[in-house]
Amino acid sequence: MTELERKQERAPVPSAWTYAPAPEARDIVTLREQYGHFVGGEWLEPKETYTTISPATEEPLAEVGQATPEEVAAAVDAARAAYDNGWSEIAPSERAKYLFRIARILQERSREFAVLESLNGGKPIKESRDVDLPLSAAHFFYYAGWADKLEYAFPNQRPRPLGVAGQIIPWNFPLLMLAWKIAPALAAGNTVVLKPAETTPLSALLFCDVLRQAELPPGVVNIVTGDGRTGAEIVKSDGVDKVAFTGSTDVGKAIQRELAGSGKKLTLELGGKAANIIFDDAALDQAVEGIINGIYFNQGHVCCAGSRLLVQESIYEPVVDKLKRRLTTLRVGDPLDKNTDVGAINSKQQLEKIQQLVASGAEEGAEIYQPPCRLPEKGYWFAPTVFTNVAQSYRIAQEEIFGPVLSILTFRTPEEAVEKANNTPYGLSAGVWTEKGSRILWMAERLRAGVVWANTYNRFDPSSPFGGYKESGFGREGGRHGLEPYLRLT
Numbered sequence: 001m002t003e004l005e006r007k008q009e010r011a012p013v014p015s016a017w018t019y020a021p022a023p024e025a026r027d028i029v030t031l032r033e034q035y036g037h038f039v040g041g042e043w044l045e046p047k048e049t050y051t052t053i054s055p056a057t058e059e060p061l062a063e064v065g066q067a068t069p070e071e072v073a074a075a076v077d078a079a080r081a082a083y084d085n086g087w088s089e090i091a092p093s094e095r096a097k098y099l100f101r102i103a104r105i106l107q108e109r110s111r112e113f114a115v116l117e118s119l120n121g122g123k124p125i126k127e128s129r130d131v132d133l134p135l136s137a138a139h140f141f142y143y144a145g146w147a148d149k150l151e152y153a154f155p156n157q158r159p160r161p162l163g164v165a166g167q168i169i170p171w172n173f174p175l176l177m178l179a180w181k182i183a184p185a186l187a188a189g190n191t192v193v194l195k196p197a198e199t200t201p202l203s204a205l206l207f208c209d210v211l212r213q214a215e216l217p218p219g220v221v222n223i224v225t226g227d228g229r230t231g232a233e234i235v236k237s238d239g240v241d242k243v244a245f246t247g248s249t250d251v252g253k254a255i256q257r258e259l260a261g262s263g264k265k266l267t268l269e270l271g272g273k274a275a276n277i278i279f280d281d282a283a284l285d286q287a288v289e290g291i292i293n294g295i296y297f298n299q300g301h302v303c304c305a306g307s308r309l310l311v312q313e314s315i316y317e318p319v320v321d322k323l324k325r326r327l328t329t330l331r332v333g334d335p336l337d338k339n340t341d342v343g344a345i346n347s348k349q350q351l352e353k354i355q356q357l358v359a360s361g362a363e364e365g366a367e368i369y370q371p372p373c374r375l376p377e378k379g380y381w382f383a384p385t386v387f388t389n390v391a392q393s394y395r396i397a398q399e400e401i402f403g404p405v406l407s408i409l410t411f412r413t414p415e416e417a418v419e420k421a422n423n424t425p426y427g428l429s430a431g432v433w434t435e436k437g438s439r440i441l442w443m444a445e446r447l448r449a450g451v452v453w454a455n456t457y458n459r460f461d462p463s464s465p466f467g468g469y470k471e472s473g474f475g476r477e478g479g480r481h482g483l484e485p486y487l488r489l490t
């Protein structure tokens, strides 16, 4: 036995791992005190402002504009002018060059963007670093590749741009949703007015810096900030030819009503209440990882989150045991700490919604489990939560919680799993865990969901179309399909 081996033999086996803090340095991000609206390539001094904060600490980060109707009109005019004065006519291979440049700059500046995204939105740095940023850059790369190949994507259909796209995005993946919206719009030859969500404007504002660095012609992309009132102005603007919205089903319905009969094109990507379905022949430890990733990724602020777990009755107990044990290892806290698994809830408003729905679950008779964990005193936090003993009629089994809360139901047969999975007004995504390839295909055929993941969950790729059925919306983003809403095909 060597000296080292003797030492190791005497060393106590740790009963619990403790982690030293491992914060990502914040100083890579330089914030301005105040941001205006990015219109026609210039910063427009905002008439009204509000303060954007860090949801993890409630500290103010910057003053940003609340765009007025006049400011929205200026942005739409700038987008129209850029469209008419060249952008729609330049060689598609030139458009591609700008998109490639944007993609490369995002890669180069990815640490800066990741830190800012976690600071302003509360998501763990390991997710913004490893998911949001690489995927955002990948979307620009992917659509850059299509820009000069549109006639191959749509043979014999003469693809033409629509004009000005008005785009309204949510707060759960601020930069990634911006990439999902802007990349296909520009590749297709449109110009853009985009509004980030009111709680997470900063990465979109930093992105304006990338646009300048890429020397994108002024007015091709305009960014205005503000809340729903600003969004509503974009929707009803006469200068907008196409509206793309990601957010709540209620606002999506309101937008659809507003646009009915206007001739404007519309795509809606709304909520979900996805079933993650575990069969008794699944690899259970992998399935448990998939359940965790499905609902606790990004604090459950994910439209396609696997928020309803359907477990085959015969494996109910081992799955719930393993899941609860795994829950105790999740680290909740500082979004900028590299070891954090679950960060801050994005806003006070969202925290209140989660608290309300969780209270309703307990009242209606479900059994709640939360692992022991100490939540920071300041900021907005919610412990990872599992509900067992859930009936299909409970609100926690019906409504989108958009938080780290899982409702567990059981089933006996594949037919019953399909029926329960489809028993929702939504239809965005689903997960199936089984060893049998034939069963995966059988299930995928019957699940009314835009995306069905097999033995994995929350996997994204720019080449894969994403979108919903029923109240989850219509239109697809990603892939060749994602170009279609931005084109006129004749």
Ligand code: NAI
Binding pocket: 168, 169, 170, 171, 172, 195, 196, 197, 198, 226, 227, 228, 229, 230, 231, 232, 233, 235, 246, 247, 248, 249, 251, 252, 254, 255, 269, 270, 271, 272, 302, 303, 350, 353, 400, 401, 402
């Ligand atoms: P929301 O739908 O109000 O906000 C999303 C975006 O729409 C934001 O940019 C907002 O400023 C804008 N907006 C709000 N009202 C508008 C209007 N009348 N016209 C045009 N734009 C408008 O969503 P909110 O209130 O932040 O979250 C409420 C719930 O919606 C969440 O708890 C969650 O269940 C769901 N949601 C779903 C998302 C998804 O990815 N599908 C994203 C965000 C929220």
Ligand code: MG
Binding pocket: 228, 248, 251
């Ligand atoms: Mg709202």
